[in-house]
Amino acid sequence: MQLFDEDSVDLLQLSDEDVQDELEYWQNAVFGFIVGANPPWQVLEKFLQRIWSKYTLDKISFLPNGVFLVRFQTQEMKQAVLGSGHFLFDNKPMIIRPWFPDVELAKEEVKSVPAWIRMHKLPLKFWGKSLLKISNLVGNYVKVDEATEKRTRLGFARVMVELKLGQNFPKSVKFLDEKQELVEIHIDYEWKPSVCTKCKLLGHERERSKKGKPQKNNVVRRNSVAREESLAAVTKVITPKSSFSNSTCIETSGT
Template identity: 55%
Template sequence: MEMKDKVLSSGHYLFDNKPLIVKPWTRDLEMTKEDVKFVPAWVQIHKLPLKFWGKGLPKIASLLGKFIKCDVATEERTRLGYARVMVELVVDQELPAEIAFKDEKGSVIRVDVEYEWRPVKCKKCQGMGHEMEHYMKGIRENVVKKPVKQFIHMKIEALVSRSVFYLTMIYAFNGIQDRTPLWDHLRRFAGQVDGPWAMAGDFNCVLSTTERVGGNTPNAEIEPFRNCVADCAWSDRFPELYANFLPEGMLDHTPCLISSSTQVQKTRNFKYYNMWGASKDFLPIIKRCWSIVAMRKVVELQKMNGKDPSNVGLISEEFEASKTLRDLSVARDSFLA
């Protein structure tokens, strides 16, 4: 509870300069969009004389919206190209490219304004993040069916080409028995879908023991997932689909690009040269550079984190170790490809 209160009271959160709305979770939480009227945004004020970077800055920023704060570089004046402030903007307001105010002598000062992110609201559906004009450009429209536990089914239609496909987003429960209704529903939906269909998300399960790093996965946990995939005839119906996992960048999750291709993905045979084994450094280099050492470290840190889950240092070490293991796996796959 203390950590939750700290998160909720720590101010505004932004991701990719876009506001992230945080609210407390409850058992009866409704996953519906709220009518957002105000959003925080970072604004750059250019050509602002330095004498206004002090106590007068909040008043100047209030010409755009409610002043929240300025960044450290502005406070300490280590970046003089522009003053950077966070203000609370009204979603529907016109955002001026220039603001003007009078100084102590009555002279009019004009400064340029640059928004690092602009709130966009559609006049047609009142949704955030897109404009009404996008509907005329063939942007795909998501028709979301009634959400239920563990998954959401979507029918996605391109408004110009009228092509349709289905997408099921999964967030499965942790328990084996708790996931049984999910597998049953996917089987039923497989018999009803009449077009291309993709599933993505977190199944909280694997199809093979080799897919999980650390710990053993019993067959009793794997078989229901395997049977579901087989019953849905997934491989038979969509053999041309494949997933490409992209670099995670600054995130702790990996983006997944689902593509279709009529070409069979071929892998070249691995060739081993006997001269490699003649070198005394061969095995030490392999062990050091590829997954054996890295995987052991990840498993060890996972066990330590399980015993002390609040240890920030261990969490950071596990993150770095997992990243190293992923990098080595990418290098290995690239070599074998």
């Protein structure tokens, strides 16, 4: 912050009373952005209304840099949203932060992001505590989806892991089972974070940057707003009640 020199120039001095109304207006607000995407504001507005439909949203506002603000009716609603875990927009993480005076409303740098992976043809004996250890071979385990937790869809196990930007994304993982036999499991990624080595922005690779300017290829193009909205799937936090229940939900880190 720049220090004020009283002898340099006469400046307007605002008082606490001058800003109090706005501080009170936004005190129940959060702000956020979609990692690696800038969806149309009409689509994002409906998405936010849908995922937080049980709360009273007094105001949804958007900034040109892709950041949005959501003002809730009460402080309790705000805190409930901040503690509700991860949300994904079209498989891309949505970062949510509390609003406070003097906060910079900008897309912050992130070091790691949550993403879903699929383990196809995973033997049933590995669907318990073993799944946590196997997932950590790819990234830090966060949670499983409901179908995996309840064992109702056995074609693949779906796990959310925390992936570091710039890390390797193995196509398969290998480990020794309880009989000392080598096992290899194929890994599919529903979305992988990528950082352009040229423009340093998240969401696309170097070959998509032309003349030093990032292209908008990180946003999946749709034929219509309605089509994009239909693909903006909501991922709810699942707190497993079985052998997965000892895991912790890792917060997305930033600087």
